[in-house]
Amino acid sequence: MEATGVYSEPVALALHQAGLMVSVENPACIKGFGHSENEPATRTMPSDAGLIARYCAAVAACALSPPPLEQRQLRARADTARSSLEGYPAGREPAGGVSHRWNGREVVQHVRQHITWLSAEIEKLESDIDDHIDRHPA
Numbered sequence: 001m002e003a004t005g006v007y008s009e010p011v012a013l014a015l016h017q018a019g020l021m022v023s024v025e026n027p028a029c030i031k032g033f034g035h036s037e038n039e040p041a042t043r044t045m046p047s048d049a050g051l052i053a054r055y056c057a058a059v060a061a062c063a064l065s066p067p068p069l070e071q072r073q074l075r076a077r078a079d080t081a082r083s084s085l086e087g088y089p090a091g092r093e094p095a096g097g098v099s100h101r102w103n104g105r106e107v108v109q110h111v112r113q114h115i116t117w118l119s120a121e122i123e124k125l126e127s128d129i130d131d132h133i134d135r136h137p138a
Contacts, residue, residue: 001023001025001052012064013066016064023061033051077132
């Protein structure tokens with residue numbers, strides 16, 4: 001199957017756990033292989049499936065060997081922390097200050113409360129990650 005980030009992972013894992021051989025491949029490599037076969041520009045699900053199967057056969061694709069549950073859990077926590085930090089204001093307040101971007105005391109107070117809450121959640125998540133690593137050192 002083609003790697004589609006977070007969308008392909010649960011499907012690949014479920015197929016693997018069901019006892020099927022699964023290989024998760026880079027879509028760009030499959031596309032390049034299709035060009036080498038003069039694959040038509042019009043694509044369909046069956047033609048994509050056939051192309052992926054031919055690609056895997058040609059490159060002797062390796063079967064998926066998913067990381068242990070503990071590693072997947074740690075990655076999920078790290079991904080959560082990373083996404084929590086995206087858009088998190090540098091310096092704990094938006095550039096130009098909160099009051100510059102929004103009008104009204106209540107909105108300013110709400111934003112500051114949210115930043116305080118988010119800071120506490122990030123600290124808790126970092127602590128959870130440290131605890132997880134301590135419990136699963138391998």
